[in-house]
Amino acid sequence: MDKIVSTADAAVADIESGATVMLGGFGLCGIPENLIAALVRKGVKGLHTVSNNMGIDGCGMGLMLEAGMIASHIGSYVGENKLLESMVARRELDLTLIPQGVLAERIRAGGAGIPAFYTPALMGTVAAEGKEVREFNSRPYVLEQALHADFALIKAWKGDRLGNLAYRKTAQNFNPVMATASKVTIAEVEELVEPGAIDPDHIKTPGIYVHRVVVGERYERRIERRTHRAGAPR
Numbered sequence: 001m002d003k004i005v006s007t008a009d010a011a012v013a014d015i016e017s018g019a020t021v022m023l024g025g026f027g028l029c030g031i032p033e034n035l036i037a038a039l040v041r042k043g044v045k046g047l048h049t050v051s052n053n054m055g056i057d058g059c060g061m062g063l064m065l066e067a068g069m070i071a072s073h074i075g076s077y078v079g080e081n082k083l084l085e086s087m088v089a090r091r092e093l094d095l096t097l098i099p100q101g102v103l104a105e106r107i108r109a110g111g112a113g114i115p116a117f118y119t120p121a122l123m124g125t126v127a128a129e130g131k132e133v134r135e136f137n138s139r140p141y142v143l144e145q146a147l148h149a150d151f152a153l154i155k156a157w158k159g160d161r162l163g164n165l166a167y168r169k170t171a172q173n174f175n176p177v178m179a180t181a182s183k184v185t186i187a188e189v190e191e192l193v194e195p196g197a198i199d200p201d202h203i204k205t206p207g208i209y210v211h212r213v214v215v216g217e218r219y220e221r222r223i224e225r226r227t228h229r230a231g232a233p234r
Contacts, residue, residue, distance in 0.1 A: 002162075003160065003162065003163045003211060003213045004161050004192070004214070005185075005214045008035050009034065009041060010035040011038065011100070012038045015042065015044060015151055017047070018045075018046045018047070018071075019047060019091060019150045019151060020050070020149045021039075021047055021050070021151045021153060022050045022149040022152040022154075022182055023036070023049060023061060023178075023180070024053040024152070024171075024174045024212040025060070025171065026052055026173035027053060027080075027170075027176060028056065028060055028170055028171050029168060029169075030167065030171025030173065032153040032186075032187075033060070034065065034154070034188050034216040034217055034218065035155075036063060036153065037063070040063050040149075041196070043067070044069060044105075045071075047064070049072070049074070050073075050074045050149060051174070052103065052151065052173065052174050053075055053078060054080075055079045055080075057081060062083065065088050065093075070093060071093065071094065071164050072094035073094070074096045075095075075103065076098055076099060076102075076103045077201070082149065097127070098122070098127055099121045099122065099123060102121050104174065105117065105144075107146075107174070107178055108181070109146035110147045111178075112180070114146055115145065115146055118136065118138065118141035118143060118144070120142070123141070127142075128142045131221045147181060147182075149181060150183050151166075151186060152184070153180035153186050154175040154185065155187070155189075156188070156189045156190075157171065157191065158197075158198055159189035159193070160193050160198060163208070164206060165187055165203065165215055166198050166199075166203055167205075168192070172204060175205075176204045179205045184212075185209055186212045187212070187213050187214070188213075188215070188216045189213060190215075190216055190219070194214050
């Protein structure tokens, strides 16, 4: 089954206001830049987003924030986005922060059909307030529910028209698990290859999880935070 879509705009055409959307990537690495740009052009509102982080001002999901598209967000790190900080302070956006490992496991559980699981990571924090706690082997654990989404926008290095995907390095964070936890998975790829061209051992997301594939037109490859070694030339 050929899953190629001609443009990023066509790939996100059926994402409506109020949808729950997972967005892959880690920092600015492996984010679906072209799909995000298309979603901004579409102008949907009231989205409920799930992503490890919220990009930076003027880049990645920061563009969605600037366009007023996000009503609530679940993530683990938002420290590079000043606009998000100000929106949360003004109560213009509902933000839920959870530990990074718990976030990844909640998404993985959603894709694996596991409705909930117990974890010790939240004990003693405000994130555990109001949640069920049970003791296992004399240690308390907090019940966490799986995460699902209407759509997942993910980014891969290579993909074929059947939807098989391969990732590189840090881009493997969150993209593969999100592909399994949504009703519709839309993947943008840097390189489109023929079926069989990707070594089966390198396929992290089998095509059965992917509904649409689009080739990204342009990538900025921005640096989230530039740092310099003491004494190094700038």
